[in-house]
Amino acid sequence: MSSRILETIMADDKNHLFQNYGARKPVCFVKGEGCHLIDQDGKRYVDFFSGIAVTSLGYGNRAFRNALHRQIDSIIHSSNHFYNREQNEAGRLLAEASFPGKTLFSNSGTEASEAAIKLARRYGMSLGKKRYEIITFSNSFHGRTFGGMTATAQKKIHEGFGPLVPGFIYLPYNNIERFARETKKNRNICAVMIELIQGEGGIVIADKHFVRDLFRICAKNGILTIVDEVQTGIGRTGAMFGYQHYGVTPDIITLAKGLGGGVPIGAIHAKSFLADFLPGGAHGSTFGGNHLACAAAAAVLKQVRGKKFLENVNAVSRYFFDALNALAGKVGLIREVRGMGLHIGIELTRPGADMVYRALENGLVINCTAEKVIRIMPPLTISMKTAREGMKIFERLLMQEGGRQ
Ligand SMILES: Cc1ncc(COP(=O)(O)O)c(C=O)c1O
Structure with missing residues (x-):
């Protein structure tokens, strides 16, 4: 070769x-x-x-290329200090494709995980000082930065990096008994983060009953549901989002990969009330959601929703x-x-x-x-x-x- x-x-x-x-x-x-x-x-x-x-x-792809060319010819980046029409449009399209809510843009899947983790902790700690624990599942993959890496329940991903982020609990995937037991005894859980198809874990699919029961338990206990749609989102599973196969609505979804069609972009989309937990100065990114990335995302979303x-x-x-x-x-x-x-x-x-x-x-x-x-x-x-x-x-x-x- x-x-x-x-x-x-x-x-x-x-x-x-x-x-x-x-x-x-x-x-x-x-x-x-x-x-x-x-x-x-x-x-x-x-x-x-x-x-x-x-x-x-x-x-x-012609429409995608044209959208990118148009954007490059006008403006690629200004900064999040200023309003950004492309961000507005990509956010609107995401809400229309998923559930009413608000979007926070970043640059990658792992940054989307970070934003979701930070948001969940802010929300949880508004309810109780120690309520910052997050459940994730065996064989998951949520990224390579410290939050995403810690959320990833795979030893081989953690090795050699010293202390991880405290406050993560790993449970077996597709095991509702263990989940029910943990959430019953532990009152410090603010969120659960789950892939509905574990991609890096070997295309392992979440069981329908498991997911529905998990959402029911979370709703009852005020635990946020974060669905990692980084790999499953934007049409990959035959629906716009993986969660739509399950008849549930998450509180937060994380996105990246297919969203930009090749232009780096990440995002969380969350129910509107949650946006208040990341007020001015609480989180941000220099590049996140710049004009070019959001023009790409908008062009992708317009095609996929057809x-x-x-x-x-x-x-x-x-x-x-x-x-x-x-x-x-x-x-x-x-x-x-x-x-x-x-x-x-x-x-x-x-x-x-x-x-x-x-x-x-x-x-x-x-x-x-x-x-x-x-x-x-x-x-x-x-x-x-x-x-x-x-x-x-x-x-x-x-x-x-x-x-x-
Ligand atoms: C489900 C899932 N979440 C998060 C990530 C991290 O995304 P990125 O590599 O863009 O940081 C990946 C990457 O493979 C993924 O598959």
Whole structure:
């Protein structure tokens, strides 16, 4: 897979950059077209990854590009010292797509987690001095800054960083008895933070009864519900937000990834009364919600909320599940296919890292998480034709592998 151009890029990476991402895959994408990516040597790939569920509109989407060009030609950044019409519009569109409330913009998912944690603590501590504890769940992922990292109930993410933020309680996912017991005995809990599909945790789906009972218990005890929609939000699961599959309304949602279509942006959207708990000076960001990022978010939201848009997500999703379940019947390598919309996990019977490399060699970008789970999360604009093109490659890989067993 190596070319002279790639070797130079790889050497420059080693010379100039931290190596905190471990061994990067030996590819440097230089262009995107629709749902395809093109590398440093001009080779084309079907994109089933969308930059970890970020490039929701694919590459070169006309309305998105035009919105960005217009914004770049007028103003990219002023600061949160001033009013910002693009922020207003993105906030309005978010409220229309979710629930009546207010939005606070940041730059990433982990910053959205931080804002949600700070807001929940301010709210809780207005009720009682010690009411700052937050429940999160095993195998969760909420980010890499200290708050987000501490909220993430995975030891390997914490290692080597010294004391974490106090006040987090980790409970097993999908276990309502443990949740009920903890909230009954502990009166210092201000919030629970949950992913309804654990993405980094291996596409593990929250059980409907668990979620409904959890929301009921929280409502009864004045505990805020924070749903981490960083990965599941903005159409990824076939609904605008993951929580909409569950018939519940959270107090706070956190957003990032697909919201900006590739332009970095994060946000929390919260019920209006909560906005009062972060008054002037309590929280902020220099870049958060700048003109360009919010113009991007508004352009994404306008497309995703169109009825046809989610119809496509759901139609392609059905195709994937049918094709993958049929494949699972043919090869012994697949333990389970699970997910929602275009957020799909294929759990293998063995580690899947090498599969990612072999897919790349064959012109397909996929990802492996939680060691054995191949993740398929293409741009939401993917056509049936491109989905079939990528699946053909994936099927061939698995059939070769299955044949070897
Ligand atoms: C559910 C969830 N929350 C938070 C984050 C953190 O987002 P970011 O990497 O933008 O800080 C991620 C990132 O993968 C995520 O999947």
